[in-house]
Amino acid sequence: MKKLIYISMVLLLMVGCTSSKTFLERGNYSMAVTKSVKHLQKKPDKEKEIAVLKLAFSQAQQQNLDRIAYLRRTGQPDIWAEVFSNYNQLKNRQNFVKTLNPVVLVAIGFEMVNYDDAIIEAQKKASEYFYVHGKSRLAKNEKMAARDAYEDFVNVKNYYTNYKDVDDLLQKAKALGTSHVLFMMQNNSYTALPKDFENEFMFVSLDDMNSKWVLFDTQEQKDIVYDYAIVLNLKVIDVSPERLKEKNWVESKEVQDGFIYKLDNNGNVMKDSAGNDIKTPKYIRVSCDVAEIAQNKETVLSGRVDFYNNITKQLIQSEPITANSVFNNMYLVTHGDLQALNHDTQRRLGNGPMPFPNDFDMIMMAKEYLQHALTDVIRRKKSILQ
Numbered sequence: 017m018k019k020l021i022y023i024s025m026v027l028l029l030m031v032g033c034t035s036s037k038t039f040l041e042r043g044n045y046s047m048a049v050t051k052s053v054k055h056l057q058k059k060p061d062k063e064k065e066i067a068v069l070k071l072a073f074s075q076a077q078q079q080n081l082d083r084i085a086y087l088r089r090t091g092q093p094d095i096w097a098e099v100f101s102n103y104n105q106l107k108n109r110q111n112f113v114k115t116l117n118p119v120v121l122v123a124i125g126f127e128m129v130n131y132d133d134a135i136i137e138a139q140k141k142a143s144e145y146f147y148v149h150g151k152s153r154l155a156k157n158e159k160m161a162a163r164d165a166y167e168d169f170v171n172v173k174n175y176y177t178n179y180k181d182v183d184d185l186l187q188k189a190k191a192l193g194t195s196h197v198l199f200m201m202q203n204n205s206y207t208a209l210p211k212d213f214e215n216e217f218m219f220v221s222l223d224d225m226n227s228k229w230v231l232f233d234t235q236e237q238k239d240i241v242y243d244y245a246i247v248l249n250l251k252v253i254d255v256s257p258e259r260l261k262e263k264n265w266v267e268s269k270e271v272q273d274g275f276i277y278k279l280d281n282n283g284n285v286m287k288d289s290a291g292n293d294i295k296t297p298k299y300i301r302v303s304c305d306v307a308e309i310a311q312n313k314e315t316v317l318s319g320r321v322d323f324y325n326n327i328t329k330q331l332i333q334s335e336p337i338t339a340n341s342v343f344n345n346m347y348l349v350t351h352g353d354l355q356a357l358n359h360d361t362q363r364r365l366g367n368g369p370m371p372f373p374n375d376f377d378m379i380m381m382a383k384e385y386l387q388h389a390l391t392d393v394i395r396r397k398k399s400i401l402q
Contacts, residue, residue, distance in 0.1 A: 036068045043072065045052040045076035046109065053112055060117040070124035075166070089129035093148075096142035105139055107131045107134040130202045143175040147182065149318045154189055159243075162193035163229060197401055199394075200240040205319070210376040213383060220387045225394060230401050234396075242326055244401050248337070248390060251319040255375040261310040268303040269356045304352030306361060311345040313387055317386050321393045323400060332400055339389045345370045 036051035052069035055062060080102040087095040087102075087279070113126060150168030153161045166189035172182045201217060202210055222232035222307070270380050277285045278294040286294045318338040347367035350357070357365075373381070 045072045048072035100138035104137045146171040162189045164185045165189045175257045195243045197244040199246045201248040205253040245324040247322045254312045254316045258372045259312045263308040272301045273300040303355035304356040307349040313343040316340045339386035
């Protein structure tokens with residue numbers, strides 16, 4: 017993204033630094049006109065810039081007129097959108113140049129031309145073409161054709177906001193062109209699910225996967241014909257037994273246990289230079305038995321996500337899916353002198369045993385992970401739902 021922004025900035029900088037004369041020589045007459053007008057708005061007495069504008073404006077206008085003449089000669093019914101665009105370019109460029117000092121306009125031989133009638137004609141014929149073309153596509157009663165028809169009717173509204181019955185046709189094209197997808201879940205694991213599992217699971221949000229032409233439902237709507245079905249087919253619901261794993265070791269350490277007096281060769285207590293008795297630390301070795309208890313219980317939900325075309329009654333694709341939940345708890349049991357424990361072991365003290373979740377709770381814990389796995393599969397495969 018940063019690279020794209022950098023390239024865009026470089027291109028803008030290049031355009032900004034390119035002179036109107038250079039654009040003229042390259043045949044980019046419209047850009048030459050734009051650059052010249054901006055220069056002459058600031059300095060209307062620049063003769064070289066006036067000369068560039070005179071030629072560039074004439075050539076740019078002639079390019080549009082030539083293109084319009086060619087399109088009209090073809091006699092094709094789909095030309096009018098481009099004709100409309102070219103006439104608007106003529107008018108807008110002319111109005112832009114018109115903002116210059118009257119002295120400059122006289123110098124370039126500027127004459128105002130009224131393009132309004134031609135624009136209105138092209139506008140009417142373009143809208144009529146898209147209207148007729150859209151109705152023809154819609155009459156095919158096919159999903160993809162309806163989507164194309166929708167774009168035709170949008171084009172009509174770009175010319176006229178209220179054109180005949182185009183709003184009704186837009187709704188019909190939208191309805192016919194939209195694919196509806198229903199998500200369902202089936203438990204084929206021969207293991208009972210918690211009572212609330214399916215109800216809560218079906219609240220999985222698929223709204224963020226809705227697109228212009230594909231809509232997802234997790235609850236069947238009676239007035240909708242579903243083009244596709246996504247079925248979560250649970251094959252395995254496996255809850256492990258409650259497991260305890262014990263690891264034992266002993267830690268020991270020398271610790272200070274009071275002090276003793278330092279004696280001379282005669283058995284008398286030695287004194288330091290201040291006359292105080294000299295003492296030396298007394299050490300003893302202490303130990304502590306440590307048992308590390310690990311509690312573990314796991315649940316695995318697995319199966320397949322099946323994508324069906326309801327129109328052809330065919331299975332389009334099937335993707336494996338797996339989710340699991342894990343309960344882990346670890347605590348220490350000690351017997352002995354806690355002074356013998358190293359810093360890491362002491363830090364782990366304080367935890368205790370926890371009650372194991374029951375099987376249904378473990379399955380409910382896995383529900384959220386299964387929902388995430390499901391949305392990931394659908395997001396990766398949604399392109400097959402058209």
